[in-house]
Amino acid sequence: LLGLTDVAVTPGDLAPGESAELLGQTYVITAADIAAGQVENTAEAAGAPVATAADGTPDAGTPLVDGTGAPLADATDTSDTGTEPALDADGNPVTIADPATDGGVDDPTILGLPGDLILTKTVNRSSVVVGDVVTYTLTIQNGSTGALANIDIVDTLPTGFVYRASTAVIDEVAREPEIAGQALTWPGVVVGAAETITVTYDVYVGNSAGPGDHVNRAQGFDALTGAPRTDEATATVRIEAEPVFQCSTVIGRVFDDVNHDGYFNEEPQEDRMAITDQTYYGGKGGKWFEPEPSEPRQEVGLPGVRLVTPNGTAITTDEHGRFSLACADLPRDIGANFMLKIDDRTLPVGYRMTTENPRVVRLTPGMLTKMNFGASMFPVARVDLSARAFTNDGEMRPELRAGLQSLVNQIAATPSVVRLGYQAASGEADRAARSRMRRVEREIRRLWSDTGRYALTVERVIERAPQASSQ
Structure with missing residues (x-):
């Protein structure tokens, strides 16, 4: 395996019953070795037979000879210590207790290697809402011919996800994880040779988990060294927005602002429950100082006008100039600014804006917000x-x-x-x-x-x- 030849051992001269060692040689484990699950090494020792001096030490200068006076051939032996090629019931190589009597024919030394652990992660639901319970499944597969012990499985939950106590099971046997923050750890897991084990557990989707994609990450580590023993496995869950409590809907109208005051004069009184920019204040914008007309001329909506949000969403007004954006945004507790702009190229010929364009309003979670746009024919x-x-x-x-x-x-x-x-x-x-x-x-x-x-x-x-x- 090492490719060494004619390497001297220490000591170089051996008396009967003595032994020598060859130390400091290394071999780098390759990907092919890992795939095979083991490495085999064979060594051969050779030495010239020599006479023994009066003090019992080898006399290197006096080789032993045969009946014809010729030196005896070198004595050789191939390694038969270490392990048998056979494996025990757990998939581990069998150790030879007495190579002289149990080893049989010369055999190589076999070193079992930790094979590839394959970790996969799945979830039973890809789309959830706050308050749901999801089940995660971890599968750990040992592709080697030897058992692998001392594997710590660490599973990190997304923010806002909470482990449901007493639901963790490893191969149908209840086993609670160690919990530290969002990390769940099952220490000292043993995966037998060519074995696959399964870990399942349930998780609550908490209120602090906002809408969007949430990734759960798991990985196996060596319990002794902390080194990764598997690739990272992930599972993604998408939390859908709750339309009543999290979404903010925007409605409004693009209207013909006959009196150029920036307000839709035909606004129905029953709509006043919505957040709106239509509360009348004289002098809006600092330019208009006349009081609100007591009998304003009728103002109608403008159909077919296109409005665009900063993220590219485009909507078109209906025959009455109305528009709506369901779940226009998902503002946080303190609210969020929302912008909407009219494409003035879609206004009727000769019309120009009488209100701000674009307009910005403050959205509140779960609230309906109204924003109107005025346009009129100007000389x-x-x-x-x-x-x-x-x-x-x-x-x-x-x-x-x-x-x-x-x-x-x-x-x-x-x-x-x-x-x-x-x-x-x-x-x-x-x-x-x-x-x-x-x-x-x-x-x-x-x-x-x-x-x-x-x-x-x-x-x-x-x-x-x-x-x-x-x-």
């Missing part, structure tokens, strides 16, 4: 600009300033959208055009702060004349 006040409206140093000409003041006075009472359209000349850089439009927008907002009564929307666009054909 568009268009301001056409070009480089001629500015001086050489980039300042606005007096005529432009006067025109902006007149514009602000005209749209102060009627919600409108201001669109700045810059006609860029050939070769004029976009950077210069954007800078001039920003200057104009700042002037409009300065004037608006003294006059306007609603949140003004200013749009900006750069327009260029089509390039003339070179042909």
Whole structure:
């Protein structure tokens, strides 16, 4: 096995009844050895017969000779100590008590190796809710020809899972584990040769285990060294959300905000039990100062408008502009923020938002939350600009300033959208055009702060004349 030849032993000269040893030789166990379950080693000793001196020590200089005077052949022997090739009832190699009488023919020394332990883990249910009981099953298979003892099986439960006392069984024999936190340990497990044992136990799904996937992990370790003896085995359980107590549902409407106040005036009174953003306060957003109209014009829902959540969930309003998100989120005890945004490309032509977009509300577990979106048709006040409206140093000409003041006075009472359209000349850089439009927008907002009564929307666009054909 070691591949050693002509290696001297210590002592090198042996008197009758003496023995010598060859120490310090090593062999590295291979994967093939593990698969075979054992390694075999054969050694042969050889020595020249010599005479014995008067003091009883070997006389290496006087070899023994035969009748013709020729030296005797070397004496040799092949190892027959250690074990027989046979195994006992437990699968362990049989030790030879007296090699001289029991060994029979020369045989190799057999060393039984710890074979591969295969650990698998299963669970009887893949989907559960809080309060359920699940059963885990561990299977440990010994693939070697020898028994394996002192195996500690350690099973770590997910957070929120609680072991159900007096349910652990190993091969139909009750055996409680040692419990330390979430770790369950069965110490000193013995797995016989080519044997498979099964461990089962029950676990409660506790309230502190939140929705989602929960992984249970188990592994076998050597009780003496603590080294792993198996790969890690896992089993996954998914806890489903409890719709009444854990989910938060969002409902709402996208409506035609006729009076541009950001509130749905047709909100039914019986809906006031829900958490809502529809409680009226004069001056919402700091821009609207008129009291709520006593007889508001009818406001209707806008159908076919798409709304999107940050995780990509998309919903579309029905024929009445309504939408709902069942179990929109699973907020913790203190709640969680939830965002929803309208894809304004799906609004009717000419409509613009009168409410925040996106909107953020605070969700509470088990509560219904309402968030409405307003949009309306706005008159568009268009301001056409070009480089001629500015001086050489980039300042606005007096005529432009006067025109902006007149514009602000005209749209102060009627919600409108201001669109700045810059006609860029050939070769004029976009950077210069954007800078001039920003200057104009700042002037409009300065004037608006003294006059306007609603949140003004200013749009900006750069327009260029089509390039003339070179042909």
